[in-house]
Amino acid sequence: MSNIDVIKRLYQAFSEGDIDSVSALLDPSIEWIESDGIPYGGVFKGYEAVLNGVFAKIGAEWDNFTAHVDEFIDAGDIVVTLGTDSATYKATGKKMIAPTASIWTLKNGKVVKFRQYIDTLAVVNAIE
Template sequence: MSTQENVQIVKHFFAAMARSDKPGLQALSAEDIEWIIPGEGWPLAGTHRGHQGLEDLLQKACEMETSFPDPTEFVAQGDRVLMVGFVTEKVKATNRTFEDHFVFAVIVRNGKVTNIREYIDTQALARSSVIARAVGAN
């Protein structure tokens, strides 16, 4: 597939994610997809594998409200597409917000998303996911 076709597949994949479109996500992803989100101490961290892992991740993502205030940039070479952007999110359970500049490194092979590796501010996400335990804690 061409580089531009790979970019379109990634755009469609994340549009399906935003709509919580499970059949659309499965159609655009390989059965053995691997999505790596670094960090610990927040709901989305970990390595998510296969369509079931993708579905579990989608369910956890519903625990957050996301806003993309700036257009996302896509940079592609061969089967790799980098999605570069800025996001504002709120963790519903804690009602805490955070801002994050991110890069998603996405591999597309044979018309399917096969691997996603996120590069994000894991500390901001973890801080927003922790419920304050002490009076006056932020």
């Protein structure tokens, strides 16, 4: 499987709520960096930290979360994705549509590092 195939499979697993497949594609010691300025902003080290600090919170606080990718860019051990995240924040009922760019670093078919760039204002506007 190519690195782009790994990332496409990862997005498919996210969309299906298949957390077992997600965990199989992420290195157990992954470094996950969310954009500062959003509730989950910061650096998470290790799969359990990502699961509890990012995935569980998004699932608990947002309805219909979707990460749509418009473009996959192959840069060898790095894959860049460009797209849009959308969801409705449960506490406010406000919808968020935010352009995103993500940088995925892979080694031996697993994601070892993720860095997100998102329109933080779009996220904040939905939660306030």
